[in-house]
Amino acid sequence: MSLVQDTLVIYKREMLLFRSNLRTNIIRSIMFPLVFIVFLGNLGNTPSNIPVAIVNLAGNVQSQQFISALSQQNALSVKAITTQQQAINMLDSDQVNVVIIILPQFNGQVQNAPTIDVYYLNQQLSLGNSLQFITSTAQKFNSQVSSVQQKAYLPGAAAGSAQISFTPTYGTSSSYRDFLTGSVVVMVAVFGATFGGGMSIIMDRQLGNLKAFLITPINKNAIVFGKLLYGATTAVLYSMFALLIGLAFGVTVAMGIAGLLWIIPIVILTSFGFTGLTIVLASRINRIEVYTIAAQAISMPIWFISGAFFPTSSMPGWLQAVSAVDPLTYATNGVRDVIINGSYPLGAAAFNIFVQLAFIGIMVYLGMRMFRGTIEEGK
Amino acid sequence: MAKQNMIEIKNLVKRFGDFKAVDDISLSVKEGEIFGILGPNGAGKTTTINVVLGLLKPTSGSVKIDDLDAHANPERIKQMLGLMTQETVVEGDLTAWDNLELFAELYHVPKGEIPKRVKRALEDAELTDKAYVRAGTFSGGMKRRLELVKSMIQEPKVLILDEPTTGLDVQNRHKLWERIKELNQKGITIILTTQYLEEADALCDRLAIIDHGKIKAIGTVSELKSKVGKGNILEIIVKQSETNDALRILKKFGVNGSVKVDRVVGNIEKEPTKTFNKISNELEKQKISVLSISMHLPTLDDVFITLTGSKIRDEAGGSDDAARMRAWRGR
Structure with a gap:
């Protein structure tokens, strides 16, 4: 049987599990963007009086x-x-x-x-x-x-000069909320990956499901690919929730509906890369507590440095250099172009996508290798 | 039924770093028998099973299943083996039907046949009316029944049961035994690991006792029992300071005893009742404070103590895991 079919079986299983915990999953996925977009979105934005x-x-x-x-x-x-x-x-x-x-x-x-x-x-x-x-x-x-x-x-x-013109710190957009929504849309994909990829592998290992899968004749890589697909599906779902919350609170997507055609693939690519990363983590870590801490310790700085809260241009030089090697920077830049700038130049898109693909390639390869390594040890 | 060897393990060694979990084990399981692997926690039972299942690569030695090398033909071997483990691994968040369907798909059962098989499996497990109920709400016995039919969904030739009744109450345990016997009568070869001597006694045609990764004995239950010696087992518990006195008294009546802490054990070969009375009188005469004195036919328990020098241990956490963790850190 082919890898594709095995992958789809694992994917189906993950989606069934997702469905059976639908309410918890949705509440969890809504809380984060709600807090960030609604509350933090006010930052520096509307001081009253x-x-x-x-x-x-x-x-x-x-x-x-x-x-x-x-x-x-x-x-x-x-x-x-x-x-x-x-x-x-x-x-x-x-x-x-x-x-x-x-x-x-x-x-x-x-x-x-x-x-x-x-x-x-x-x-x-x-x-x-x-x-x-x-x-x-x-x-x-x-x-x-x-x-x-x-x-x-x-x-x-004074008189007769141009229209009101000012350059806000947060890009050409007017609102910090717009600015933040772009990064939250990408970040929920990363969070989806930590729950969907690595954590589910650790759970499967602890509960014995992984062993049950491994004694069946499926292709072992199907387990990794199934989790990647599942991660991407939930990431798109969560990102759409985040975007809807943003829209409900006055955020506009400068590119309009066409923007979705960019946002969805960017989110999928982000999810693939970070699910790969969490599978690498899960191959080295056996305890949920340790994994959670490790995943946060990695994803939080990656998020901050990506220019999620403030533009990378306002960072000190050394931090800008760090952000240039942060894969999330390229996803955030893309989504922000779509939401705020209203145009995503093909050259920039091609470069961003190339960086994301490289990240995915490395992470998925490592994830597969290390995951197989743990299997060989009989974990 | 041709009694050929279904499983042949030859000189199997499995190391985790410096730790030898399985140390040169050879055994064969005949087609259609129930074969027991008996041993304390950490004896190497699960490691042996994992090698047979292809989850672990042997350090050396070979495993053949139905004359096929287990590691050269993983696809075919996996279709032939079913496994039910000590941890119940039905997915609590999925319905009974989904649980079974998922594994039918994982085992590449033809699409058209899946609903039929799932239905039949649910009937076998007496769970037809619970088909669309989440397995998480099931009782322990129901989960175990579901687990058993799940491990049979690919219709394997060999069913491996890794401590299948651990944690079950007496009723459910006996029910499961009945099911295991039924399956065996249908021609399925069964390998059973257990810590329960009673279970091995009730089910197994033949069994191997392993400890510290080595086979201590192998044979039918009565063969093993006769290894302990003929006659009856005498067991006296006294104060630790008086064990030597008790030992001397046993010797006086021609019984060779041995001491384990406060327990003096010997084998009465002739005239058991008479000798028992004489010994008991003599103990009283010499004012040795006896906490307990008993005599019984050899049980698997005695076989076990004789062969491994200890009772079945029930340590928290198998040292299989400990060994793996060691191997893990060693890298």
């Missing part, structure tokens, strides 16, 4: 409505100031983080011309997402925004 000074030079009905729309949000704490100079002084002395000047032409009739000036210090943390919020509110009033960074501010250059 950011002090904002508004100077209303228009003084018409629309401008009043615009101010009250801004005031209704917890995100901003709006103060009305009479003169522009006074407001800028407040910005200088750190009394406010943003200054909004509503220009006289603010009436919804002049299109394609700035009707608001926004001054701010270029400090991401103190701004949160107040700038996006101001921009989007202004757009509802059919109004354009120009912005001036306070440091670059020269009185004459």
Whole structure:
């Protein structure tokens, strides 16, 4: 009988086991993304009551409505100031983080011309997402925004400059939640691998199932391949859960539905590689406790270094070098391109996939070799 | 039925590092018999079985099954062997049906035949009405029944039972014995390892006693019993300080005794009742404080003590595992 058929039998068995513990598995797979995306996603993102000074030079009905729309949000704490100079002084002395000047032409009739000036210090943390919020509110009033960074501010250059522009630390996207979702989608695949690959091999060994498999005439590699397939299936499932949680909490996939065509293969490749890694671990470790610690000790740094929480570009040089050899970096980069940047250049994709394939090749080869080694010893 | 050798083990040695788990074992199991392998924990029973099953490579020596070299023909050999182990390994999270179907598939039973076989196996195990119930909810006896039919799903010629009744209550144990006998009557060769002498006595046509990886004796139960000597076994338990006195008294009545801690054991060959009374009177006369005195026909227990110098040990954790762990760390 062929390796393929044996693999499918093992795969079927794993899926039956998965199904019989469906509720536990789903709850476990939802908890992690829920905690990260929903709670940690707020980090540096929406500090509420950011002090904002508004100077209303228009003084018409629309401008009043615009101010009250801004005031209704917890995100901003709006103060009305009479003169522009006074407001800028407040910005200088750190009394406010943003200054909004509503220009006289603010009436919804002049299109394609700035009707608001926004001054701010270029400090991401103190701004949160107040700038996006101001921009989007202004757009509802059919109004354009120009912005001036306070440091670059020269009185004459203010009006007429470009649209609000700032470079947040977390890529071109506005939200830290978007940023984090990309890495959580990949990370659940790694966690799926630790449960599905190595841990299930140790359980099988402890319960005697492995011996029961080995006395049957199946191809021994089928056990490894069956676990790889199972790991990939659950990884895709868990990643989709994570993505859905992200979507439910306002994350958008910049590439849209087409993005899934990238995300799913990236997740599958990630799962293959890390399931291989956990099989290597499980071939050397017999106790669940030790395995769990080892798996975490390996997967946690791999995750952090991959740029899961902050972009690798913000890391110190030596850490950037480490992250370059972290296989998860390439998966995270891919998913992030899809979710945040909205385009995944083929060259980058090819390189990322190549790195992942190399990782899979090494891990699966080692996993198979070492797994067979343990069998020969009669474990 | 042609009584040819179903299994032939020749000069089998299996080392784990420096530890010799199996030390030059040779034995043969005839077709259609129930062959027992008896020994304390760590004697090398499971290691021997694992070599026969092809799970372990022998360090030296050979294993032939139905005239085929076990390690040259793993595919065919595996189809011929069934195994039920001391740990019940039915998957608790799967239904009885799924458990059986899975193994039918692992054994490459033709697709079309699988449902038929699973059905019949469930009938044999009296679990038809529990086919779609999770095996984890079954009682110990039910699990063991399911395990037994599972290990028979590929219709093997040889069924290996590795301590099949460990942990079962008396009723279930006797039921399982009946099933084993039934299977044997259908022509299946059975190899049984056990620590229960009673079990070996009740089931086995022939048995081998192994200890420290070596065969101590091999033969039918009555052959082995007669090795202990004719007559009756006398066993006296006294204070440790008085064992030599008791030994002297035995000698006086022509009984050669031996001492194990506070236990003096001898073999009364002639006039057992009379000699027993005389010895018992003499012990009283000499004011030796006897805690227990008894006489019985030789049992497998006695055979065992005579051959291995110890009672069946029941250590926690087999030293098979300990040996493997040692081998593991040694690398």
